[in-house]
Amino acid sequence: MAEAGGITTESVAGDRARAARTMLDQVVLPGEELLLPEQEDAEGPGGAGERPLRLNAGTRSRGRVVCGPGLRRSGDRLLVTKCGRLRHKEPGGGSSGGGVYWVDSQQKRYVPVKGDHVIGIVTAKSGDIFKVDVGGSEPASLSYLAFEGATKRNRPNVQVGDLIYGQFVVANKDMEPEMVCIDSCGRASGMGVIGQDGLLFKVTLGLIRKLLAPDCEILQEVGKLYPLEIVFGMNGRIWVKAKTIQQTLILANILEACEHMTADQRKQIFSRLAES
Amino acid sequence: MQADAKIRTESATESGPRGPSCSLRHFACEQNLLSRPDGSASFLQGDTSVLAGVYGPAEVKVSKEIFNKATLEVILRPKIGLPGVAEKSRERLIRNTCEAVVLGTLHPRTSITVVLQVVSDAGSLLACCLNAACMALVDAGVPMRALFCGVTCALNADGTLVLDPTAKQEKEARAVLTLALDSVERKLLMSTTKGLYSDAELQQCLAAAQAASQHVFRFYRESLQRRYSKS
Numbered sequence: 001m002a003e004a005g006g007i008t009t010e011s012v013a014g015d016r017a018r019a020a021r022t023m024l025d026q027v028v029l030p031g032e033e034l035l036l037p038e039q040e041d042a043e044g045p046g047g048a049g050e051r052p053l054r055l056n057a058g059t060r061s062r063g064r065v066v067c068g069p070g071l072r073r074s075g076d077r078l079l080v081t082k083c084g085r086l087r088h089k090e091p092g093g094g095s096s097g098g099g100v101y102w103v104d105s106q107q108k109r110y111v112p113v114k115g116d117h118v119i120g121i122v123t124a125k126s127g128d129i130f131k132v133d134v135g136g137s138e139p140a141s142l143s144y145l146a147f148e149g150a151t152k153r154n155r156p157n158v159q160v161g162d163l164i165y166g167q168f169v170v171a172n173k174d175m176e177p178e179m180v181c182i183d184s185c186g187r188a189s190g191m192g193v194i195g196q197d198g199l200l201f202k203v204t205l206g207l208i209r210k211l212l213a214p215d216c217e218i219l220q221e222v223g224k225l226y227p228l229e230i231v232f233g234m235n236g237r238i239w240v241k242a243k244t245i246q247q248t249l250i251l252a253n254i255l256e257a258c259e260h261m262t263a264d265q266r267k268q269i270f271s272r273l274a275e276s
Numbered sequence: 277m278q279a280d281a282k283i284r285t286e287s288a289t290e291s292g293p294r295g296p297s298c299s300l301r302h303f304a305c306e307q308n309l310l311s312r313p314d315g316s317a318s319f320l321q322g323d324t325s326v327l328a329g330v331y332g333p334a335e336v337k338v339s340k341e342i343f344n345k346a347t348l349e350v351i352l353r354p355k356i357g358l359p360g361v362a363e364k365s366r367e368r369l370i371r372n373t374c375e376a377v378v379l380g381t382l383h384p385r386t387s388i389t390v391v392l393q394v395v396s397d398a399g400s401l402l403a404c405c406l407n408a409a410c411m412a413l414v415d416a417g418v419p420m421r422a423l424f425c426g427v428t429c430a431l432n433a434d435g436t437l438v439l440d441p442t443a444k445q446e447k448e449a450r451a452v453l454t455l456a457l458d459s460v461e462r463k464l465l466m467s468t469t470k471g472l473y474s475d476a477e478l479q480q481c482l483a484a485a486q487a488a489s490q491h492v493f494r495f496y497r498e499s500l501q502r503r504y505s506k507s
Contacts, residue, residue: 027501030414031422031460072379072419081379081419083500106504107417109314111333111383137333137386173384 017077020086020101028086028103034078036065037098063091063098070103082107106206110135110235112171117191119200119233120164120179132164135202135235138176142166146180148188156193163194163239165231194231198241199248205236207259218258221270222251300427300440300488301400305407305499307415313391315416319408321440323398326405328412332388340387345380347387352405355394366402370409373426373456373466379419388418399442400428402454402468407492414500423459425492427485428452431473437481439488453481457489459496 017033028034067073070082080086084105091099110118112134120132123139131139142164147156158164170178181191211218212232222228226247231239238255242248250273258266301322310316313329333346340347350371352363374390390409394401406426413420430441430449438445446452451471458465464482473481 027497027504029423029459029497029500030420031458070419079421081421082417083414083504085504105417106308107314109332109334109416137335137383173382 020078020088023086024088025085027084028080029083030081032080033074034071034080034086034101036076036078065098066100068100068102070105071101104206106204108204108236110205112136112140112168112177113234114168114171116171116234117165117167117232118179118235119194119231119237119239120166120235121200122158122160122162122164125158125160130158130164132166132179134177134179134233135237136177140168140177140179142179142181146182147192148182148186158193163200165191165194165233165239167191194239195241198229198239199252200237200239201252201256202236203238203256204259205234207255208232208234208236208238211255211258218255218266221266222254225270225273226251299438300491301442303407303492303495305411305495307411307499307503313412313416315412315414315418317408317411317415318395319404319411321400321404321407322442323396324400324404325395326401326408327393327395328405328408329391329393330388330409330412330416330418331391332416332418333383333386334389336385336387341385342380344384346378346383346385348375348378348380349387349389350374350392350409351389352392353394355397366405369402369466369468370405373406373424374409374413376465377420377422377424377458378413379421382419397443399444399446400426400440400454402426403428403440406456411496411499414496421460423493423496424456424465425459425489425496426454426456427488427492428454429481429485431471431477431481435477437477437484439484451477453478453485455482455485457486459489459493462486462489 017035020034020036023034067078070080070084072079072081078101080103082103082105084103087102087104089100118134120134120140122130123133124131128144130142130144132142134140144150144155144158150156164181166179166181168177168179181188183189183191210216226242228251229241240248240251240255242251254269261269304320306318308316309318310329313331315330316328318325318327336347348371350367352367352370353359354363370390370392378388390412392405392408403426406424410424414423428440429452430438430445431451431453432438432448433450438449441449441452449471451469451473453467453469453473455464456466457463
């Protein structure tokens with residue numbers, strides 16, 4: 001019986017678990033397992049003699065490592081569940097803990113997370129609550145009392161089809177998401193119904209995070225171009241309004257294209273627009 | 277000749293890792309090519325090409341919802357004609373494979389829909405559908421516990437094994453086996469077979485498929501790394 005060649009000696013075992021620290025900023029795939037720093041010494045011979053390079057020779061205190069989006073705990077290791085770049089953030093100032101690990105992935109579909117500020121569209125008014133479409137698997141509920149200065153007599157002026165900027169107070173996989181338009185002190189702080197006109201468009205979640213990063217210059221450059229009002233929702237929706245419709249459309253196109261452009265191409269486009 | 281049946285010439289224009297013992301056809305993959313679905317991928321194996329789109333986790337009808345995990349739906353559309361019984365059975369096989377791998381418990385009462393469109397069929401269709409579905413699920417960001425791939429083996433009357441057979445080889449073969457393997461330990465997720473074969477031949481095909489799957493997974497890794505290196 002003829003044998004298919006070349007398969008006998010190859011090991012069929014899956015990838016060995018690797019130290020999380022050696023995989024930072026690299027692309028990880030679903031199914032890979034990562035070892036946390038404290039476990040690296042214990043691996044020894046099982047890791048085929050590999051020892052990760054330690055940059056700081058001091059011992060690391062065993063703190064609590066937070067497992068962010070894209071990672072799950074499996075036993076005492078981290079299992080990667082989404083494809084993307086592995087990132088790590090050290091815990092701030094002196095506090096114990098191993099920091100946060102997460103996977104930066106590119107996604108279009110939003111999953112509600114507690115505390116996220118999102119832009120929703122009111123789809124129905126039923127009794128005392130509004131049903132708001134936030135782009136997730138089910139519409140979020142928004143109580144009419146969750147607006148600044150709203151009482152039973154003084155109802156907010158919200159119609160079906162309005163845009164709402166609010167944050168989630170309840171968002172987990174088992175319950176229907178609930179959002180509010182006030183913060184914990186009862187003030188609106190920018191949330192509520194978004195005004196007339198303007199344009200709402202959808203982008204990927206990664207682009208929103210990139211634009212909202214503290215060191216992002218795209219927003220400042222756009223601001224220098226035209227005076228504008230802009231609202232970012234973590235569910236991938238951006239609402240933008242400028243003086244004329246043409247300017248609004250130009251801004252929308254620039255923001256959508258930002259995802260694929262390099263910094264130089266962007267500067268070229270901005271300078272060309274600034275001249276005209 | 278036996279050797280000719282096993283080793284196919286490689287048209288090495290584009291992506292697809294090759295070893296001297298690997299007799300898989302040239303493959304290529306493209307992700308995020310459709311604008312409406314949450315994830316999409318196109319997978320080519322030789323002349324067989326399948327386009328996949330994934331929607332999810334999205335709203336689900338109350339009649340179809342499952343209280344503690346996501347409802348996975350697979351829709352397979354043939355190139356010509358209306359979908360028939362063969363498509364239904366393939367849909368079920370693909371759905372069973374995906375359900376074993378997707379972490380549905382993270383999104384209860386939602387639906388994850390995989391839509392597959394056959395663009396061209398030149399043999400090993402089910403394996404190509406499985407590969408396209410996997411790439412599309414990764415593109416959509418659906419949480420998975422491992423990647424999976426499909427490999428087809430054909431056994432000829434004289435006992436030779438051909439991996440990734442063309443349509444002609446499938447028709448002339450004594451048995452055709454399609455196996456789905458996962459990426460963590462190359463375990464078998466799904467197998468569907470047609471024809472006559474012995475127990476030893478089954479083990480042989482499984483071993484060959486496991487070896488071939490390493491090439492496929494390496495290709496997945498390269499293509500995903502290339503995608504993320506652009507950003």
